[in-house]
Amino acid sequence: MPRPVDDWTYETIAERDSLTEGPVWDGSGLLYSHCAADLTMRWDPETGESSVWREDTGGGNGMALDRDGRLFVCEGKNRRITEYVAGEPTRTIVDNWQGVPFNEPNDLALDLRGRIWFTDPNYGGRPLSIPSEQVYRADPQPDGGYTAARMTEDLRRPNGILISSNQDRLFVADSPSGEKVHPRLVTYAIHDDGSLGEQIVLHDFGWGRGIDGMCWDADGNIVATAGSHRYGPGPMIYVFATNGRVLETHPTPSDMPTNCLFGGPGYDELFITYGTGQVHRVRDSGLRGRPTP
């Protein structure tokens, strides 16, 4: 049979006993979520060790750091988006839409206007709070608070989310769980008034596991974690052009890759988290990311 056309070296830099997620490069180390343990861990490249950075994260999953050093967290278990600044109490950004608590905020993307786009799927098996799993946007208000607006109506179970660097496109992993559900990578135009255009399907994962998390590389391509050993070609890092062309695929040594992010001094180290609890670093991907805008 053909040789795997792969070449990346995966280094295990941390390993937890269950799912890791939400990688964020803080400038000198890697923050990541250990969701079931309600922990944010921090891996220090100087020591090569991970330590508990924050506790009681409420099932903290996807995270994003803004340029002012504020950490925004999807607290799935607590059904809310929060802001955390070290040494200060956790602040709720949004916890409901039209008075109804969210399902399980999963992942988020910040735009240049300070708006927080996030996905609200229901993977955890609790009864649905809002009976539709969609993308929301939390918009900052003059009084310092945020309001939540529902941005999509046609997704099935959104997961990873990205905003294009020129702010005109939203990319969402629509990744329902189950048999033969055709997870997809989809995109919408973001209009000047903030509304979205029609959904365009960029990639269909057929009977396999779709995208969990994704990030941008410096060339403006989407680096995505997807796949599992259960069905299809296996766990994989995909590199997609924004028109849906698959530029590269790289099988991962651990199953169920959940998210990925570029970090390191030159933003050329790819960090990958997994459903199996590992955190990998790839230093020879040939790809490069860019710092938070």
Add this chain to the structure above:
Amino acid sequence: MSGEWTFQDALPVIGSITEGNAWDGSRLLFTNIAMNRLLAYDPDTGTVVTERSGTNAANGLNFDREGRLFACEGAGRRIARYEDGQPGITVVDRLNGKRLNGPNDLAIDPHGRIYFSDRINDVSPEMGIEFSAIISADPQPDGSYVAVQRTFDSTMPNGLLFSVDYRTLYVAESDYGAGRFRQLRGYPVNSDGSLGDYELLHDFGPHRGIDGMTLSSDGLIVACTGWEVSGPGGMITVFEPNGRIVATHPTPCQRPTNCTFVGEDLYVTSIEGHLLVARDTGMTGHLLYP
């Protein structure tokens, strides 16, 4: 990952669909469906000749192990064998007594069984058999062939291809009807020639799926995909047998139809009538003949 490929026109664009590329050892044969002709391109001289006319909208071409040439004649509604200087010989034109609809593409195994896609409402409006399917023409001791239905879940099958070990038949299900699929499917081939339940290797979503495909010597599936209407455009997409996409190469044509290797060069035909060549691909073909 493979490097970028550069495509060149081996010939000026013909202006109507080209298909069915097959290498006979010295010339690249291909069909020009609407013009009912089979052309032969000599890569050494860069010249092309009309090898055969009146081909009844012949589409897919392929050789068996002995080097006999077979064609899917869409308007002829038959699988035909082409011998030099003679009219086409009917291999099969019926299944269980009813006429075929529109044979499109074919793959031949070492036993000489010819598996082909037959499509309802494609070329001929008058219905023969009431379904689209992969059918095989199985050679008999007396030299005749018997047609046997092999898939029961195809609605618009197109290209097909055997794996290196002939234990999997890759089938392009490329139906553009509402609610239909554009997929690469892998059917296990049983020893009696029947097919098991397919594995879905790739789904193209709303975009154009696979037309024709060829096998590389290391078992990769090299497929003609995509269009200008949606998605990333005309493309050669290279799959591992498990459906992993290992490379994509955009083509200068909008809709590539079929491809085959000559050495390390890949020749590609198109809806627009191209004969394109990507040189030094770093891959070679796996062919039953020559």
